[in-house]
Amino acid sequence: MLKVKFVGASEGITGSCSWLWHTETNTQFLVDCGMHQGTHEEEWKNYQPFEFDPKQIQYVLLTHAHIDHCGLLPKLIKGGFKGWVYCTQATKEIAELMLMDAAKIGDLFQETDVRLIKWHVIDAGDFSWNKTLRLADGLSTTFKRSSHVLGACGISVTWSVNEDSKELKSIYFSGDIGCQLDDNAYLPLMKSDHQPYPKTNYIVMESTYGAVERDPGFKDANNRIDVLGKIICEAAYQKGGTVLIPAFSFHRTQEIIMDLLCWQWSRWPKSEYAGLMGGDKLKEDGTESYEKPLRILCDSPLGHRINEVYASQISKRLSNGKYQYLNKELAGRLSCSEGESSKLFSELVNTGCIYRKGHLIRCLTPENRKKTRYPESNSKYSVIIASSGMCDNGPVVEYIKKMRRDPKNTIVLTGYQSSGSLGRQLLEQSELEGVGSKQAQVINMSGYYSGHADQAKLLDYVFSLGSYSQESKPAHIFINHGIDDTKNALKLAIQERSGQKLHGDREVKSVEIAKKEWFDLNAGAYIDSQNEHSDQLMGRLASIEDKLSRLTDEISGLKLARY
Ligand SMILES: [Zn+2]
Structure with a gap:
């Protein structure tokens, strides 16, 4: 059974x-x-x-x-x-x-x-x-x-x-x-x-x-990327602030990185915000770069280690040659080949960043982090992804302390915030204060990412x-x-x-x-606990009887040997 x-x-x-x-x-x-x-x-x-x-x-x-x-x-x-x-x-x-x-x-x-x-x-x-x-x-x-x-x-x-x-x-x-x-x-x-x-x-x-x-708008990848991109453009380019994205180290951080790449490479140039990144300039070394590219920092020590696993596993193939996990729709959203989309985490882990036409996503390694004075030294980044997702631990705590009192900044929550967490407090406080708050704006995008x-x-x-x-x-x-x-x-x-x-x-x-x-x-039925208990007792009794009978045999043997 x-x-x-x-x-x-x-x-x-x-x-x-x-x-x-x-x-x-x-x-x-x-x-x-x-x-x-x-x-x-x-x-x-x-x-x-x-x-x-x-x-x-x-x-x-x-x-x-x-x-x-x-x-x-x-x-x-x-x-x-x-x-x-x-x-x-x-x-x-x-x-x-x-x-x-x-x-x-x-x-x-x-x-x-x-x-x-x-x-x-x-x-x-x-x-x-x-x-x-x-x-x-x-x-x-x-x-x-x-x-x-x-x-x-x-x-x-x-x-x-x-x-x-x-x-x-x-x-x-x-x-x-x-x-x-x-x-x-x-x-x-x-x-x-x-x-x-x-x-x-x-x-x-x-x-x-x-x-x-789920809301139909949450099931639309381009819509999600555009919503995130719009928040970034308005906060970072129009208001001159910084966008903080608290994110779980496992999977959410990696998803946010991919969405931000999709925005940088594919959606932004076609959007109403395209003008914000300025012209496409030819640099002295022959490479092209936008005048005002988007610079993103990922500050998540555990997230960095997990990125290393993504680097080796997301590109893994089955015995039939197909990718074991990789979503083939990702390449289309990034406007790149499937092969390139499968190697992005390797690039991030091996070089510490992903760089295209001035757009940058940089991940702090735990070693780099020790040397860097944060968050002051990270002011050159328009977007910061930081752990932990509910804002109670990790680097995000320092960023929130520094950023929340400035209404130019925006905090984008991307995951469930449990009752009592700092993330939940931020959300509730921002709902209470509403428009015109003197604090950083708090936007909840968790519905898109569940x-x-x-x-x-x-x-x-x-x-x-x-x-x-x-x-x-x-x-x-x-x-x-x-x-x-x-x-x-x-x-x-x-x-x-x-x-x-x-x-x-x-x-x-x-x-x-x-x-x-x-x-x-x-049998397809619950086991009657009374019956089960009596079965267990009967089993124990049988084993005691068995031991007793073996002991009796042993004692008889000893007696025979003595006489
Ligand atoms: Zn789970």
């Missing part, structure tokens, strides 16, 4: 962790082992013992490197976990950086615990997405691409229903589902997601934005199989990773769509909100 218990992210959107147990081979494993984040009450859960014994866990199958999915791996190590963590190369490298960073600022674990994690990279060498990896006899796993962030995957687990029959069943864990669409990969970097297998029996899906539809699928995408993710619907099996859906309202809204929406029985749709047998109880995936 394979059974599952949703021990994390069943009561919120953080702390993702599903516990699986293959009883025939006594293989226990997890899908994700994430940290609880947000309120103090949520964070307190990180200090509680795991529900399982870490020593008994043989594998962790990791969907991606966000801390709410991988953040408790070092705690698992501290608890005695000696097994392997399966994930992509990109996820391994980024998770290591994120966990080392978390070890420095938290007290849950140390850097030494992070170094002890044993990684099994699933996409080393000649790799294609349908590669099956054996976990135990009759138990295997397959990873499929997600567009959520670099390295992200959905994970399928397949098992034999019993030893004699050839019948296989499978359960698919979505991880975080990206928002890229097959015909409109509107965020900068990632290809669209793979969908769960048509033949899967179960789908476990996230529901972060299960209740909302990496989670909205309700329409989530429904298509489950249902739209096209020609594969012929071979599909009716699926049982578990919804997790959402607040109660979004989970319920998504459940209703799935039931409605299921009732429509559209041509090409997957048949959904049932849909429910994931619970923290053992579910028997062979």
Whole structure:
């Protein structure tokens, strides 16, 4: 039997962790082992013992490197976990950086615990997405691409229903589902997601934005780049101020860099603001440069390290020659070749900057940063991207101190701001003060950049199989990773769509909100905890009886020897 218990992210959107147990081979494993984040009450859960014994866990199958999915791996190590963590190369490298960073600022674990994690990279060498990896006899796993962030995957687990029959069943864990669409990969970097297998029996899906539809304007890449470009031109060129963009070090910083390149190279020259960069001059060395090019600084120590991973991974190709992750629409937006778009992070990492016709994006390395007096010495830049995304830590704190009291400046928020964060305070204060404020203007662009699928995408993710619907099996859906309202809204929406029985749709047998109880995936039913407890007691009794009988035999043997 394979059974599952949703021990994390069943009561919120953080702390993702599903516990699986293959009883025939006594293989226990997890899908994700994430940290609880947000309120103090949520964070307190990180200090509680795991529900399982870490020593008994043989594998962790990791969907991606966000801390709410991988953040408790070092705690698992501290608890005695000696097994392997399966994930992509990109996820391994980024998770290591994120966990080392978390070890420095938290007290849950140390850097030494992070170094002890044993990684099994699933996409080393000649790799294609349908590669099956054996976990135990009759138990295997397959990873499929997600567009959520670099390295992200959905994970399928397949098992034999019993030893004699050839019948296989499978359960698919979505991880975080990206928002890229097959015909409109509107965020900068990632290809669209793979969908769960048509033949899967179960789908476990996230529901972060299960209740909302994304604004159509947010799904338009050129619109997003133009909105950002307009903010920059008005703040930096017309008002003479600086634009500060607080950004998460992982993925958001890299997306913002690509959007700014698209603005510099492609959108700006065609926009109403084209005149602001002046004429195109021939320099003495024979190169061309605009009179007033846009100079951008990226000040994010962790972001710089993560850029190094993007440099090697975004250009990676599969065994069939296709890019593993790179969004082919990016090249068109940059007006360059796909090959050039795949090498931009390498250029940034190797030379410290990307320079074209006077336009510059420079990234401070941690070493450079120590030598530079900031932010004073960075006044020659019109745009500064700085970590952290919620403005509570990192270089952005100093920039905000210096910049927020000058109404010429603009702060552009690009990610979710949790309650109590400085970013949320800035947003609320600017809403209160409104137009005419004597502070820097605060603009919220987070809706454009969210990496989670909205309700329409989530429904298509489950249902739209096209020609594969012929071979599909009716699926049982578990919804997790959402607040109660979004989970319920998504459940209703799935039931409605299921009732429509559209041509090409997957048949959904049932849909429910994931619970923290053992579910028997062979039988398709929750395991009665009373029965399970009495089974465990009977098992322990049998083992005690067994030991007693062996002891009795031993004592009899001793007595015989004595007489
Ligand atoms: Zn995520």
